[in-house]
Amino acid sequence: xxxxxxxxxxxxxxxxxxxxxxxxxxxxxxxxxxxxxxxxxxxxxxxxxxxxxxxxxxxxxxxxxxxxxxxxxxxxxxxxxxxxxxxxxxxxxxxxxxxxxxxxxxxxxxxxxxxxxxxxxxxxxxxxxxxxxxxxxxxxxxxxxxxxxxxxxxxxxxxxxxxxxxxxxxxxxxxxxxxxxxxxxxxxxxxxxxxxxxxxxxxxxxxxxxxxxxxxxxxxxxxxxxxxxxxxxxxxxxxxxxxxxxxxxxxxxxxxxxxxxxxxxxxxxxxxxxxxxxxxxxxxxxxxxxxxxxxxxxx
Numbered sequence: 001x002x003x004x005x006x007x008x009x010x011x012x013x014x015x016x017x018x019x020x021x022x023x024x025x026x027x028x029x030x031x032x033x034x035x036x037x038x039x040x041x042x043x044x045x046x047x048x049x050x051x052x053x054x055x056x057x058x059x060x061x062x063x064x065x066x067x068x069x070x071x072x073x074x075x076x077x078x079x080x081x082x083x084x085x086x087x088x089x090x091x092x093x094x095x096x097x098x099x100x101x102x103x104x105x106x107x108x109x110x111x112x113x114x115x116x117x118x119x120x121x122x123x124x125x126x127x128x129x130x131x132x133x134x135x136x137x138x139x140x141x142x143x144x145x146x147x148x149x150x151x152x153x154x155x156x157x158x159x160x161x162x163x164x165x166x167x168x169x170x171x172x173x174x175x176x177x178x179x180x181x182x183x184x185x186x187x188x189x190x191x192x193x194x195x196x197x198x199x200x201x202x203x204x205x206x207x208x209x210x211x212x213x214x215x216x217x218x219x220x221x222x223x224x225x226x227x228x229x230x231x232x233x234x235x236x237x238x239x240x241x242x243x244x245x246x247x248x249x250x251x252x253x254x255x256x257x258x259x260x261x262x263x264x265x266x267x268x269x270x271x272x273x274x275x276x277x278x279x280x281x282x283x284x285x286x287x288x289x290x291x292x293x294x295x296x297x298x299x
Contacts, residue, residue, distance in 0.1 A: 002027060003149065004057035006050060006073060006080075007094075008035045010231075011120070012063035014127035015093065015153050020044060022152045029053045050076075054083040059146055063093040066239060067100045074104050086112030089142050091150075093134075095119045095174065095236075097243045098164030105138060105163035114142035117163060119170035120154065123231050131155040135173075137165030171247055174240035177278070178261035180214035181237070185264075185282035188219060192291040198224060199295055218279035224295045228276040228283075235274040237281075238265040 001024070005016040008030040019026050020042050028036045029047040040046050047053035050073060054060055060080055064070050070092060074080045080090060081104075090108060092101070092115070101117035108115040116138035126132040134154040136143050143159045150157045160169055187210070191201040202219050205211055222228055245258045264281050273280045286292050 001025070001059065002057045004029070004047065004053040004060045005044075005063070006030070006053065006061065007063040007065075007069075008039060009063070009065070010124055011093070011127050013039065014124060015061070015063060015120075015132075016044065017042065018127070018130050018152050019149070024149070024152075027053050027057055049078055050080060051078040051083040054080045054088075055085065057084075058088055059149060060084060060088060060090045061093065062090065065094070065236070067094075067096040067243075070094050070096055070100055070104065075107065081107050081111060081113065084108075084111070084113050089114040089116070089146055091116045091118050091146060093118055093120050095170050095240055095243075096167055097171070097246065098137075098167045101137060101164045101167045114139055114145075115163070116142055116146070117166040118150070119166055121170065121173055122154075126155075127153070134158070135160055135166040135169040137161060137167060137169075138163050168247065171240060171244040174237065175244035175248070175258050175261075177214060178237055178241035178244070178265060179257045180212050181218060181278055181281055182257075182261045182264045184212060184215040184218055185279075185285050187215075188223070188293045189282065189285045189289050189291060192286075192293050193289045197296060198293045218282070219293070222277050222279035223282055223293050226292075226294055228273075228280045230275060230277040232278050233275050234265055234268050234278055234280060237278045238262070238269055238274075241265060 003024050004027045006029045008016055008028055016039055026044040027047050028039050028044045030036045036046055105115045116136055118134050118136045120132040120134050122132040130153055132154040133156040134150055136159045160166055192198055241262045248256050267284045268281045
């Protein structure tokens, strides 16, 4: 069995690395060739084009940035749909809207190719350790055929139903990521504005009902140390919450907290923070209140 992997950025490179160390024959492609070098040095084969990779692999994995990237990689002239062999299975780990997933599924099916939307959660650490949560939509038979591959990458793997189901679940998760990020930021800034020690406030919240994974992640790993190198960039959370908000509107909601979260991430992006970690959504809020949430220097 030969696996192709397209998109070897922060997440994709780690996922592809997991496949390599578990003995899979791997062919890799990335638009920026430098990003495949480490994988090639570990034994992966480099594909010069998407077409050559698609035509030679039994399973084709994609881990891309934006919905437009997915459309280009699957539908473009040298794309997967045109060049993959009938009977091959595509697994897309990108976070996109359900409409995008369904469109790829239908075009792939028309050429005898299976397609699974399988977005992931868990960040670079989860990708490195094979502990991702993987949310899968598509044909169950295709899912069962690749389940052993997914088990190398994730600790929690859930088949959710027809095409688009995985993408919907991931967007719901990202909705909560965005909303919790904003709420945690507002709470911590308010504490700082009233003179509370940020570390002590965090310690109290962590053992109270106000605790959340986003509160801990942002404050412990980024904000208190004023370190905002991205694990998950502002631009990706903004993309995700926009797509998630569309789901809520289609579900029948008119006013919801995700709208405020979208505005907060838009504000951060407009201030040049697009490529910073998502936790930097706190900085415009700090600026507005004239405070910073940080560790206090030792006396």
